[in-house]
Amino acid sequence: MSELRKDYITNRWIVIATERAKRPHDFKMPRESISTDTSQCPFCPGNEKMTPPEVYAIREKGTEPDTPGWTIRVVPNKFPALKSDKEPIMRANHIFYSVDGFGYHEVIIETPDHFKEIPERSLDEIAMLVRVWRDRIAELSSDPRIKFVMLFKNYRPEAGASLSHPHSQIIALPIIPKRILEELEFSKNFYWDTGGLCLFDMVIEEEKERKERIVYENDNFVVLSPYAARVPFEVWILPKRHEPYFENIRANEIESLADTLKVTLEAIRSKVNDPPYNLMLHTAPSDGKPYEYYHWHIEIMPKLTRIAGFEWGTGFYINPTPPELAARILRGEE
Amino acid sequence: MSELRKDYITNRWIVIATERAKRPHDFKMPRESISTDTSQCPFCPGNEKMTPPEVYAIREKGTEPDTPGWTIRVVPNKFPALKSDKEPIMRANHIFYSVDGFGYHEVIIETPDHFKEIPERSLDEIAMLVRVWRDRIAELSSDPRIKFVMLFKNYRPEAGASLSHPHSQIIALPIIPKRILEELEFSKNFYWDTGGLCLFDMVIEEEKERKERIVYENDNFVVLSPYAARVPFEVWILPKRHEPYFENIRANEIESLADTLKVTLEAIRSKVNDPPYNLMLHTAPSDGKPYEYYHWHIEIMPKLTRIAGFEWGTGFYINPTPPELAARILRGEE
Numbered sequence: 001m002s003e004l005r006k007d008y009i010t011n012r013w014i015v016i017a018t019e020r021a022k023r024p025h026d027f028k029m030p031r032e033s034i035s036t037d038t039s040q041c042p043f044c045p046g047n048e049k050m051t052p053p054e055v056y057a058i059r060e061k062g063t064e065p066d067t068p069g070w071t072i073r074v075v076p077n078k079f080p081a082l083k084s085d086k087e088p089i090m091r092a093n094h095i096f097y098s099v100d101g102f103g104y105h106e107v108i109i110e111t112p113d114h115f116k117e118i119p120e121r122s123l124d125e126i127a128m129l130v131r132v133w134r135d136r137i138a139e140l141s142s143d144p145r146i147k148f149v150m151l152f153k154n155y156r157p158e159a160g161a162s163l164s165h166p167h168s169q170i171i172a173l174p175i176i177p178k179r180i181l182e183e184l185e186f187s188k189n190f191y192w193d194t195g196g197l198c199l200f201d202m203v204i205e206e207e208k209e210r211k212e213r214i215v216y217e218n219d220n221f222v223v224l225s226p227y228a229a230r231v232p233f234e235v236w237i238l239p240k241r242h243e244p245y246f247e248n249i250r251a252n253e254i255e256s257l258a259d260t261l262k263v264t265l266e267a268i269r270s271k272v273n274d275p276p277y278n279l280m281l282h283t284a285p286s287d288g289k290p291y292e293y294y295h296w297h298i299e300i301m302p303k304l305t306r307i308a309g310f311e312w313g314t315g316f317y318i319n320p321t322p323p324e325l326a327a328r329i330l331r332g333e334e
Numbered sequence: 335m336s337e338l339r340k341d342y343i344t345n346r347w348i349v350i351a352t353e354r355a356k357r358p359h360d361f362k363m364p365r366e367s368i369s370t371d372t373s374q375c376p377f378c379p380g381n382e383k384m385t386p387p388e389v390y391a392i393r394e395k396g397t398e399p400d401t402p403g404w405t406i407r408v409v410p411n412k413f414p415a416l417k418s419d420k421e422p423i424m425r426a427n428h429i430f431y432s433v434d435g436f437g438y439h440e441v442i443i444e445t446p447d448h449f450k451e452i453p454e455r456s457l458d459e460i461a462m463l464v465r466v467w468r469d470r471i472a473e474l475s476s477d478p479r480i481k482f483v484m485l486f487k488n489y490r491p492e493a494g495a496s497l498s499h500p501h502s503q504i505i506a507l508p509i510i511p512k513r514i515l516e517e518l519e520f521s522k523n524f525y526w527d528t529g530g531l532c533l534f535d536m537v538i539e540e541e542k543e544r545k546e547r548i549v550y551e552n553d554n555f556v557v558l559s560p561y562a563a564r565v566p567f568e569v570w571i572l573p574k575r576h577e578p579y580f581e582n583i584r585a586n587e588i589e590s591l592a593d594t595l596k597v598t599l600e601a602i603r604s605k606v607n608d609p610p611y612n613l614m615l616h617t618a619p620s621d622g623k624p625y626e627y628y629h630w631h632i633e634i635m636p637k638l639t640r641i642a643g644f645e646w647g648t649g650f651y652i653n654p655t656p657p658e659l660a661a662r663i664l665r666g667e668e
Binding site for chain 1: 352430436494614
């Protein structure tokens with residue numbers, strides 16, 4: 001029997017269409033082939049001149065910027081949506097509000113190896129990536145003109161990746177995006193209504209008790225397919241320690257997150273036919289206001305179905321794979 | 335120079351990436367071929383037994399239900415996301431809110447002709463479709479268990495259409511979707527703040543004065559590409575007469591909407607290479623509460639780009655085609 005479910009955090013309702021519960025082999029989306037021609041890849045070693053000059057890199061001692069010898073390399077996006085050479089001045093003219101396209105748009109080239117996605121990397125390599133994520137977010141957040149820093153990873157062209165070499169992206173903005181505002185509003189209300197409880201802590205507690213949507217757990221993180229998952233095999237990675245800012249992640253949590261990312265992305269790859277996905281890091285805004293009620297986390301949305309008209313237009317999704325089934329499949333039990 | 339812009343209605347910000355302004359020929363998305371085998375099409379005349387029994391039809395006198403002779407035919411979705419044979423009882427258990435999958439999910443087969451999309455139809459044929467939209471929405475809204483009726487049309491497989499025969503869909507829900515709630519909240523605040531003005535009326539007035547984003551206008555409707563368009567060539571069809579409910583559309587407005595739909599969809603087809611699109615009708619909820627501040631309208635989102643990770647995760651879109659350019663192209667001036 002199908003069921004309407006409300007998201008824990010916001011007022012988003014979705015339908016779990018259980019009568020046509022779909023398993024990984026039921027999804028037949030055409031897939032684009034992935035380029036294996038590394039000679040033309042701007043993210044491969046030796047092609048450093050094909051990108052704008054690097055702004056940050058982890059590289060062997062003695063090697064020059066924009067030459068080989070790096071392990072992780074961060075460059076401005078060649079076609080940035082936003083630029084940092086202007087001031088974010090808000091203009092309001094009747095009902096028209098705008099800000100010049102101020103911001104940062106960076107690409108994190110995660111590895112020199114064109115073919116080495118997160119599941120194939122060592123825990124040390126993934127921990128290094130997490131540290132670079134943290135450092136770049138902290139750096140961009142320190143610009144007082146920036147209100148929110150968005151880290152995301154698009155995997156495969158169907159999820160928006162225009163290059164196949166493993167990379168993630170950061171966009172730093174002078175405004176706070178709508179969906180983050182919603183999460184802030186609802187978690188703030190819950191915090192005040194309950195005299196200081198965190199809505200995300202409550203999700204972790206309730207889901208751990210029920211177990212059925214838990215995908216994985218280690219010392220510091222819980223991975224679950226959320227109760228009102230929008231898409232098949234949607235998963236969230238939640239830190240157990242209440243903390244609004246990803247940038248405040250501790251050394252032992254970095255090791256733990258590396259393990260969590262490897263296990264989760266390996267499960268998605270091997271159990272769900274290596275699907276396209278989008279990974280998004282949600283962290284508190286950097287505008288200096290207090291966000292003690294917020295809880296940073298990662299959301300991963302595999303792209304197995306097409307998004308239809310009313311989903312676009314209404315935020316109301318139909319998900320043919322119940323998250324309980326998704327969790328069992330990702331745990332390897334079905 | 336790129337620019338951040340806020341939607342007139344909600345708090346959604348988008349980026350207009352003007353430095354790589356894209357025209358229709360710049361979008362190269364792979365397209366699936368469309369089935370031309372009408373013998374296996376469940377929506378073609380003669381194949382009526384391939385669908386569930388019709389719930390409504392406009393047909394020649396003397397013809398039997400579920401046989402040929404119809405002009406427009408409405409059937410339940412064969413794989414409904416929701417069913418009307420249960421009661422919408424809300425369950426709240428800690429942080430888990432659910433409702434049994436109650437609702438209606440219907441398909442409106444717009445024409446017997448497998449190949450006759452809206453731009454190829456006569457104004458009379460399109461007006462007949464608009465009347466069927468109105469009648470079905472009114473009928474489903476009259477069920478007191480229904481709070482919101484959603485009408486949408488997915489065109490081409492990339493926009494979620496699983497069958498190529500021209501059709502639209504209706505989903506009637508026991509809850510109000512998030513995006514509609516947001517529009518209601520913001521238009522209500524504006525109404526109260528201004529002593530009774532409509533935010534959508536204001537958009538029409540301001541945009542008509544500026545002209546640059548107007549795509550088309552007739553006696554009763556204005557078509558524009560919105561100031562903070564999420565995607566290239568997004569257009570909204572706004573009725574000039576303030577009215578919360580689409581179901582209250584008047585006879586002369588139906589004729590006018592037929593003309594508006596034909597002109598708009600023909601412009602999208604001929605100027606933007608016949609792209610996939612999603613069309614959504616936004617009307618006031620049918621839960622009996624007052625919505626005098628709301629203004630029904632239609633949103634059309636062509637699908638020329640892929641939706642990337644942060645757009646999914648944040649509601650923050652990057653649109654490479656300024657709506658002013660989109661409007662000029664759709665008006666045939668570029």
